[in-house]
Amino acid sequence: xxxxxxxxxxxxSEVLDLPQDVLYDMPRLTLIGSKQLYIENHxxxxxxxxxxxxxxxxxxxxxxxGTALVIRNILPDEVAVEGTILDxxxxxxxxxx
Numbered sequence: 001x002x003x004x005x006x007x008x009x010x011x012x013s014e015v016l017d018l019p020q021d022v023l024y025d026m027p028r029l030t031l032i033g034s035k036q037l038y039i040e041n042h043x044x045x046x047x048x049x050x051x052x053x054x055x056x057x058x059x060x061x062x063x064x065x066g067t068a069l070v071i072r073n074i075l076p077d078e079v080a081v082e083g084t085i086l087d088x089x090x091x092x093x094x095x096x097x
Contacts, residue, residue: 025041025058026041026058027039027040027041027042027057027058027062027090028040028041029062029088031085031088034066034084034085034086035082035083035084035085036072036080036081036082036085037064037080037081037082037085037088038078038079038080038081039055039062039078039079039081040077040078041057041058041077042055042056042057042062042077042078042079043055043056043057043058044056045071045074045079046061048071049069050067050068050069050070050083051065051066051067051069052064052065052066052069053069053071053081055079057090059092060090060091060092061090061091061092062088062089062090062091063087063088063089063090063091064081064085064087064088065085065086065087065088065089066083066084066085066086066087067083067084067086068083068084069081069082069083069084069085070082070083
């Protein structure tokens with residue numbers, strides 16, 4: 001992304017009071033205790049077992065490790081995961097902003 005484009009997005013975010021995840025197509029994670037995880041702005045499921053889930057992101061991947069993991073709900077851009085969540089790791093995601 002060019003320097004001008006980054007500045008324009010930052011300015012737009014500040015002026016319009018928009019969350020940066022909307023402008024930059026970044027994932028939004030909502031963790032409720034260690035039992036539920038909601039992921040918005042994903043690009044699909046790459047790997048699924050009861051111990052590990054890997055989701056594609058616009059840039060990189062999101063890896064969720066735990067026990068008794070289940071995908072409770074899946075929509076085109078949102079996933080709800082339940083189980084005992086032990087670790088969440090983002091691979092290949094470049095910090096923006």
